[in-house]
Amino acid sequence: MESSLVKDNPLLLAINRQKTIYDGFITVQDQDFRLRIQLPADRQLKQARLHCSCKLKHLLRGYEHIVKQRLQQSADLVSFMLELKTVMEVGLKSRPECSSIPPPQYYSQLISEMETLGWDKLLSIDTEFQTLRLKVQDSAGRQHILIIKLKSKHPAEAPECSADLPLPLLITWTPQSTLAQIHHQFLLVLESLTEFWDVLDEIDRQTWILEPEKPSRSDTMRRIAIGNNVSIKVEVDPKHPKMLPECCLLGAELVVTPLRNKLNANMHLWNPDSSLLLNLQDVLEIEFPSPATHEKSAFSVECGICYSYRLEAELPDQVCNNPCCGQPFHQTCLYEWLRALPSSRQSFSVVFGECPYCSKPITVKMPTHQF
Ligand SMILES: [Zn+2]
Ligand SMILES: [Zn+2]
Numbered sequence: 001m002e003s004s005l006v007k008d009n010p011l012l013l014a015i016n017r018q019k020t021i022y023d024g025f026i027t028v029q030d031q032d033f034r035l036r037i038q039l040p041a042d043r044q045l046k047q048a049r050l051h052c053s054c055k056l057k058h059l060l061r062g063y064e065h066i067v068k069q070r071l072q073q074s075a076d077l078v079s080f081m082l083e084l085k086t087v088m089e090v091g092l093k094s095r096p097e098c099s100s101i102p103p104p105q106y107y108s109q110l111i112s113e114m115e116t117l118g119w120d121k122l123l124s125i126d127t128e129f130q131t132l133r134l135k136v137q138d139s140a141g142r143q144h145i146l147i148i149k150l151k152s153k154h155p156a157e158a159p160e161c162s163a164d165l166p167l168p169l170l171i172t173w174t175p176q177s178t179l180a181q182i183h184h185q186f187l188l189v190l191e192s193l194t195e196f197w198d199v200l201d202e203i204d205r206q207t208w209i210l211e212p213e214k215p216s217r218s219d220t221m222r223r224i225a226i227g228n229n230v231s232i233k234v235e236v237d238p239k240h241p242k243m244l245p246e247c248c249l250l251g252a253e254l255v256v257t258p259l260r261n262k263l264n265a266n267m268h269l270w271n272p273d274s275s276l277l278l279n280l281q282d283v284l285e286i287e288f289p290s291p292a293t294h295e296k297s298a299f300s301v302e303c304g305i306c307y308s309y310r311l312e313a314e315l316p317d318q319v320c321n322n323p324c325c326g327q328p329f330h331q332t333c334l335y336e337w338l339r340a341l342p343s344s345r346q347s348f349s350v351v352f353g354e355c356p357y358c359s360k361p362i363t364v365k366m367p368t369h370q371f
Helices: 002-008 054-060 064-073 077-094 104-117 179-192 194-206 253-269 276-284 331-339
Strands: 012-014 021-028 031-038 049-052 122-125 131-137 143-149 160-163 209-211 221-227 230-235 246-250 345-347 350-354 361-365
Touching: 002 012, 002 077, 021 077, 031 054, 031 077, 049 054, 054 077, 064 077, 104 179, 131 179, 143 179, 160 179, 179 194, 194 221, 194 276, 230 253, 230 276, 246 253, 253 276, 331 350, 331 361
Parallel strands: none
Antiparallel strands: 012 021, 021 031, 031 049, 122 131, 131 143, 143 160, 209 221, 221 230, 230 246, 345 350, 350 361
16 A cells, blocks of 8 residues: 555655654645645544645635545545545636646746846736736836736746737747746837837927826827817827827817818828927927926816816817807716706707807717717
8 A cells, every 4th residue: 555655645755653644745736735644543544634734725625524524435545545636626626726826846937037037127026926027128218017927837838918018018938938038028029119109208298188197108199288178189009100190189160170171281291200299280380388388277177067177087178169258068067968958959969059158059969978
């Protein structure tokens, strides 16, 4: 019996001469679980006591009665250990969190890879030693964070990598790959985006950005203030940041129409060698108000109905077309306001009514999130 016990469970050994106490590990699916088996003097399994580590206890939770029954019924320790492994395999299937605990060689692999990469690049690591945050600086001096989630079967299985980027991060991985190679691939991705961030950083520095409130490195959209209640929304292509972006002018028709006409008429003047900001100013024939010359409050006029600027994600972008009024409203506020008035009229999704400020005709579309 002894020889097949050792063969099946090389990490479990009798620790006394009477062979009544066994201590060590039981291995299931490449994972080792600590346990100790105490047998009575006659080495009968029926009276045996099983001590499990926390990890093993957690795995066997709900299966205790089966384990007890197997102890009672197994002919010897060899067959009991086989039965126990079967129960543990069932347990691992129902508790995937147990199977995510990596084997010991995982940690030595991780340490040697970090030594090659350089510990100074590690910002933080979680308590399971599976999620790493690396700091990476690109050639333009911008700081980035690369998050790497290692799999328990690292390096056989590819890790999950993510970062604040405008494009999906694609990393090539083979079982021979290392963290240093991921780091290198990430640097190449950052270099390919340098021009995109140069273009956006210039806009962020020299104009008033109304949206997003705090642009992140992955944001490709900017809503730039042009004047009181007039703005332009541009969607920059990360792969071709200097090409004419998708543009949308927002504000009162009276002001927006001439700008739109200029944009259409001057589009051919767009120069891909020049910066996005300069090109936009050239084709629109304007100069954007900049933080150096204007206060931001001049462009963030609050809604004339709820008196706030930001309503969840909505900004007051519905503007009264009467040039003497020009009051901005949130779409939701104006829609609710007009719908409640008997003088208003609705046709499909558009409500026609009077501006709450100047009583001149105003229309609003039903907000898309309302039904
Ligand atoms: Zn409002
Ligand atoms: Zn008005």
